[in-house]
Amino acid sequence: MLKSKKIVVLGHFGVGKTSLIRRFVTDTFSDNYKVTIGVHITKKVVEISAKETISLILWDLEGTDDIETIRKAYLLGTHGVVFVFDITRPSTFQHLKSDLKIVSEKIPNTPLMVVGNKTDLVDAKELQITLDENEITVDFLTSAKTGFAVDDLFTKLANQLAKDA
């Protein structure tokens, strides 16, 4: 049976939200940065088991420096959230706790994945120091450029949503 679930992908400007979705949906990557205006919607069907598939409708929302300003209308009826930050740009994660609190208030009782993107740009040691120093807990560290952990992220979310449904 095919179920459909709405996933919104949030985060600051240029953290790689669109690239993550593109990598997941079409397995491609582009170095050209094009800012998302409004919202871009894509879809991917994920196989949960031999008998069960789930259709993820991915809402790629435009990046914002103030998470509070995200249009509430875009968040209505959301089944899952992916919050993305850029591990090379502190401005995108220095207020992570308060950003996540805002997201949880806007979309309560919804599965949320916190994702640090662009792992290809730092080495593992440096990355761990950054995470420890900023007391950041992430669900996934990904690289849209290399594809590292991108499928794992969305597949895990899809499995969780299938279980909750």
Place this chain on the structure above:
Amino acid sequence: MNPKMDENDKLEILKDILFADEHEFEQRISERVETLERTINERKQLSEKVDPIVEQQINDFKESIPTTLGPVITATLKEEIKNSRDEVVDALYPILGKMIKKYVAQEMKLLSEKIDGQLSFFSRWKRKFRSLTSGKKEEDLMMGDLAAAKIEQVLLIEKDSGILKASYVKSQAMDEEMISGMLTAIKSFVEDAFNQRDQNLEHIEYELYNIHLQSFATHYIAVVISGNYVTRSKDLVQDLIFDFYNSFMAMNLDLVFDTKNSEKSIVPVSKKRLEKELRKYFSDAKI
């Protein structure tokens, strides 16, 4: 010494003795000049010497074009296109013209097929009768029939999430789930931007299609219409949607009851059933 030798002869002998090395050098130079002259004058020999150098130069030039001349050429082309729009149009017209011609020919073929249908015996008599009863000219009625609005697609969409619950599709063009999401995003944006959550976006025009949107409590319906979408068609679509809502959707999806249904229990409606109901209400509808 020969007593007959005069002063000049003696001088010559002296010159020979003193400039013997210079003579030899002069001889060698003249031989080299001769060889060079032969090389230059004989094409084949010259080619053997010069070709590798020229080839190397050409290769270097080719490699350096993208970095040295590329930006200049691009800028020049852009400037030229900007300054000579008419010439560009003239150059592109033969290509675009063919495409347009093909499209028009295809549309004419479709129109011709429709006219053939309209001229059939049964259609002619039907139109004559309609003309008599309505007082309208037969030609006007025929033109009206040719461009009549048609329902192409009906989407039943969950209001907040934009998730497609079911659809009736006459001609599959795009991914319906993505259309549903996009329509919901547009609808949400417009309603949010105008700060009017109690008002709804009701109509979108997209090229040859009109999209009629009707919101209810938990879902909304999007009807994609082709053809001449006039007020009468709009009223008919509205009637169809409300018929569907009152007889099926209100009770099964929006949990709205009238007194006679108040004791009925609610069970989740399958997608198959929803699609069957949509087909029942919209597939043969004339608008």
